[in-house]
Amino acid sequence: MATIFIPTMLQKLTSGIKKLELDASNVRQVVDRLDEMYPGIKDRLVEDDEIRESLAVAIDGDVAIMGMLTKVGENSEVHFVPAIGGGF
Amino acid sequence: MAGVTQVQTTLNGEVINFLCEPRQSLLECLRDVLGMTGTKEGCNDGNCGACTVIMDGRIVDSCLVLGVEAEGKDITTIEGMATPEGLHPLQQSFLENAALQCGICTPGFLLASKGLLDQEPDADEGRIRHWLAGNLCRCTGYDKIVRAVLQVSKAK
Amino acid sequence: MTSNQVLSEVEYNVVGTRPVRPDGVDKVTGRARYGDDTNLTGTLQAKVLRSPHPHARVKSIDTSKAEAFPGVRAVITAKDLPFASLSKEELGGDYTALKFATDHMMASDKVLFKGHPIAAIAAVNGHVAQSAMDLIEVEYEVLESVVDVREAMKPGAALLHEDLRTNDMGETADTPSNISTHMSYATGDLEKGFAEADLVMEKEYTTATVHQGYIEPHNTTAFWNSDGQLNLWTSTQGSFQVRATVSNILRLPVSQIKVTPMEIGGGFGGKITAYLDAICAVLSKKTGSPVKAIMTRTEVFEASGPAPASWMRVKIGVKNNGKITAVETEMAMDAGAYPGSPVMQAIVCAFACYDVENGKVDGYDVVVNKPKSAAYRAPGAPQAAFAVESLIDEICGELKIDPIDFRLLNAAKEGTRRIEGLVAKRIGLVECLEAARDHDHYKSKLENGTGRGVACGYWPNRGFQSSVVMTVNYDGVVSLIMGSVDIGGTRASIAQQTAETLGIAYEDVKPTVVDTDSIGYTFITGGSRTAFATGIAAISAAEDVKEQMISRAAKIWDTSEDDIEFVAGMISHKSDEELRLSFKDLARQTATTGGSITGRSSVDPSGEGNGHAVHIADVSVDQETGKTDVTRFTAIQDAGKAVHPSYVEGQMQGGAVQGIGWALNEEYFFDDTGKMLNSSFLDYRMPTSLDLPMIDTVIVEVANPGHPYGVRGVGEAAICPPMAAVANAVTSATGNRMRSLPITPGKILEAGWDSVKS
Numbered sequence A: 001m002a003t004i005f006i007p008t009m010l011q012k013l014t015s016g017i018k019k020l021e022l023d024a025s026n027v028r029q030v031v032d033r034l035d036e037m038y039p040g041i042k043d044r045l046v047e048d049d050e051i052r053e054s055l056a057v058a059i060d061g062d063v064a065i066m067g068m069l070t071k072v073g074e075n076s077e078v079h080f081v082p083a084i085g086g087g088f
Numbered sequence B: 001m002a003g004v005t006q007v008q009t010t011l012n013g014e015v016i017n018f019l020c021e022p023r024q025s026l027l028e029c030l031r032d033v034l035g036m037t038g039t040k041e042g043c044n045d046g047n048c049g050a051c052t053v054i055m056d057g058r059i060v061d062s063c064l065v066l067g068v069e070a071e072g073k074d075i076t077t078i079e080g081m082a083t084p085e086g087l088h089p090l091q092q093s094f095l096e097n098a099a100l101q102c103g104i105c106t107p108g109f110l111l112a113s114k115g116l117l118d119q120e121p122d123a124d125e126g127r128i129r130h131w132l133a134g135n136l137c138r139c140t141g142y143d144k145i146v147r148a149v150l151q152v153s154k155a156k
Numbered sequence C: 001m002t003s004n005q006v007l008s009e010v011e012y013n014v015v016g017t018r019p020v021r022p023d024g025v026d027k028v029t030g031r032a033r034y035g036d037d038t039n040l041t042g043t044l045q046a047k048v049l050r051s052p053h054p055h056a057r058v059k060s061i062d063t064s065k066a067e068a069f070p071g072v073r074a075v076i077t078a079k080d081l082p083f084a085s086l087s088k089e090e091l092g093g094d095y096t097a098l099k100f101a102t103d104h105m106m107a108s109d110k111v112l113f114k115g116h117p118i119a120a121i122a123a124v125n126g127h128v129a130q131s132a133m134d135l136i137e138v139e140y141e142v143l144e145s146v147v148d149v150r151e152a153m154k155p156g157a158a159l160l161h162e163d164l165r166t167n168d169m170g171e172t173a174d175t176p177s178n179i180s181t182h183m184s185y186a187t188g189d190l191e192k193g194f195a196e197a198d199l200v201m202e203k204e205y206t207t208a209t210v211h212q213g214y215i216e217p218h219n220t221t222a223f224w225n226s227d228g229q230l231n232l233w234t235s236t237q238g239s240f241q242v243r244a245t246v247s248n249i250l251r252l253p254v255s256q257i258k259v260t261p262m263e264i265g266g267g268f269g270g271k272i273t274a275y276l277d278a279i280c281a282v283l284s285k286k287t288g289s290p291v292k293a294i295m296t297r298t299e300v301f302e303a304s305g306p307a308p309a310s311w312m313r314v315k316i317g318v319k320n321n322g323k324i325t326a327v328e329t330e331m332a333m334d335a336g337a338y339p340g341s342p343v344m345q346a347i348v349c350a351f352a353c354y355d356v357e358n359g360k361v362d363g364y365d366v367v368v369n370k371p372k373s374a375a376y377r378a379p380g381a382p383q384a385a386f387a388v389e390s391l392i393d394e395i396c397g398e399l400k401i402d403p404i405d406f407r408l409l410n411a412a413k414e415g416t417r418r419i420e421g422l423v424a425k426r427i428g429l430v431e432c433l434e435a436a437r438d439h440d441h442y443k444s445k446l447e448n449g450t451g452r453g454v455a456c457g458y459w460p461n462r463g464f465q466s467s468v469v470m471t472v473n474y475d476g477v478v479s480l481i482m483g484s485v486d487i488g489g490t491r492a493s494i495a496q497q498t499a500e501t502l503g504i505a506y507e508d509v510k511p512t513v514v515d516t517d518s519i520g521y522t523f524i525t526g527g528s529r530t531a532f533a534t535g536i537a538a539i540s541a542a543e544d545v546k547e548q549m550i551s552r553a554a555k556i557w558d559t560s561e562d563d564i565e566f567v568a569g570m571i572s573h574k575s576d577e578e579l580r581l582s583f584k585d586l587a588r589q590t591a592t593t594g595g596s597i598t599g600r601s602s603v604d605p606s607g608e609g610n611g612h613a614v615h616i617a618d619v620s621v622d623q624e625t626g627k628t629d630v631t632r633f634t635a636i637q638d639a640g641k642a643v644h645p646s647y648v649e650g651q652m653q654g655g656a657v658q659g660i661g662w663a664l665n666e667e668y669f670f671d672d673t674g675k676m677l678n679s680s681f682l683d684y685r686m687p688t689s690l691d692l693p694m695i696d697t698v699i700v701e702v703a704n705p706g707h708p709y710g711v712r713g714v715g716e717a718a719i720c721p722p723m724a725a726v727a728n729a730v731t732s733a734t735g736n737r738m739r740s741l742p743i744t745p746g747k748i749l750e751a752g753w754d755s756v757k758s
């Protein structure tokens, strides 16, 4: 099971739950499963089927370079962090 | 179009003639009229030193000199620093000491440093820092530039 | 006493040496071609007419008189850009983004900062274009402007964009605001953390708008050929970024645009935005001639991206022994006219040097009537470091703890989880702090009337895409082709990594930076990524070459590839000592064994190679004038492995000095309406050689596990600590705490002298 860290600002949607475990083999599944459990959360993370521009997904600390298609390992940690990229 | 004047000057040891408008700066004449783009523009108002050339033995910001003022003068630009035998010792020292990063300030610093060492071959660190204060470098923090000039100076 | 030290863990043959850079001779002889040195036959000069008002509605523009001026070939306004003829329906979700991008380049309905482009002229020369500018008639309705970041956040503040609504991580507010984005991250239990503290301190900090200050002004030459191909020769940190911007604004497919990156005279993040390219392109299309533009220095200040002014509140709780129990910050940065300040980077970097159990960070991106801010070296992080490192210094003073001991006690290490959630891999902060503590500078006695400060800084150093191609010539020399623009010696450092991997001499690698048609996508030179990410691309392309050479040797010796090894530039049979070929020998045989050998690689390294720096500053403050002089400065930084130590030192020294300028002198002065008052190098005062001592350096090498030679980026962490180090030194000298940058003589005199050491 992968451990998903819920971004602070979205913990309202998870009734305060900060992290949870779920079965998923890629980022798309992570987001879809989260949305099944907490409807509406997907919209906050994803726009036009891509991770929002202001965010990056990190799998085990490495920023995912394949967006929604990035593989999530069995015991991976998944974070949604600010995008530090476009531009310098 | 404004009238043009013919100017005769000695540029890097050679007597040359060129035509320029009265409003054109020496920097413009070098770059746009003569196609000698080694002299750089950073501000066009005398505050960065990127356009430094040596005129009759003195360093000047070529953006502040009019092209017509070059009449009868002896001018050295970066294109005149190396000889067929090789680089000027300052050029060599800048290379060895990594005294350039982006390199846009380098021609100006080289001419300014040459202007100093031609007059004061044994300038020390304080003197070098003082002399080069009219040349801005945003990349290096000046450390390696000052060291490169010091290496060529007899003071060490 | 001045020195440059390298604390090496591992030695290599070429990586870690200091060869002369391949582009060096061209740059010391004036032969290197920078953007403004481009000179195509028949080139017209362009000038941009800019708004004199920081905030106004554009009622009408009449260009007819300018068009009729002798020597003028074309005049354009926003109407000539594709956006003007596209509808909201056609663009859908992309509407706002394209409007912002296009309007930033040339205003349509509103001008949002003084210097905002409003029209452009192409003429036979610059003087003619300049004269014709006065003939363009623009009618403005001047609007109330807002300049200060906190004023702009208040309800009721003048609005820049009537339809901008705050985005709270994907949730959009109901009412318009100048706050474009709010983001927040937290960890642990903040209340509990502060309750456990013996001492809680909370202060506010501000920093002024500053400029990157590259010496070469923005410039570009465009030629839109009649076959539809658009060619651009420009000064940029990212040729592919320019291509993307121009393609977006001009609605052209990327393959119709070729961008040739010329030599670049400094960027520091400020040469990522393409300000002039689309303008010159449209003028070129209209005239059928090449069109060139170069900004004046005033335009560079008023209309290219400065780094944002900031307001920051920081709160830290500690135990009496110095252990941090909780941290909190709120940071607001002005993005300028359009959204996109680096405040999110600021909040991520703010406490990254520390192992924090309980913490919360909040960031606000705010639009104001100033030029749109651009990246400037570690965007966001230097401001954040100024605030956090200043407060830590204050706490150390309160608790009477040595500032380096305090930081060692709380330092982030491998395994430390940061507030945004990521876990640090092997990092070198502790090693940097130890090197600072043990440095002769830190142990030296302070002279009378002087003060000393230390501070540390952090930058994530992410990778992104890079492409490299290399071909082996018959003489064994390798041509190395890359898309990464070389701002400060990366031709050398990528060539070194190539030579190291192939086991050949540095002199046998010839690097070339090429245009966007000649290499795969390569992200900007910036973010401290090039030596790291393009380095990885070069190493993997070199591995590709090695494999091909092994297979050639297998053909020659009629044996299996598995029997052959490639070690230190020698290709040899594992069990037959007779069968050995040097790289050069084998290169000579490529023609008869299947043709030329080309190695290639495109990479997108995902790991972060976090960079840390620690600076020590000594200052003396003149009691009469309030002027601060930096008398000694030592920069210590983890480079992972310094590929070319001289250029790593150069990055450390250059970053330190930009930081010293930021700390003491540099500042945009605005009048109440947002007009910049000091847009020249005379009045915007950057450090000169006379203002500075030598900058001592210590390169610490804690290998980055994400790079074959352990390389970390070095350009950015270097500018994070100096402002706080200088501010802390000023406190040590004067007894007063300076919480607002720059620390001008006026501010020092106003604060007075509390406990002057004399």
Ligand code: FES
Residues within 6 Å of the ligand: B040, B041, B042, B043, B044, B045, B046, B047, B048, B049, B050, B051, B052, B061, B062, B063, B064
């Ligand atoms: S261009 Fe002449 S001094 Fe700056």
Ligand code: FES
Residues within 6 Å of the ligand: B099, B100, B101, B102, B103, B104, B105, B106, B136, B137, B138, B139, B140, C215, C265, C266
């Ligand atoms: S090397 Fe870039 S300005 Fe001096």
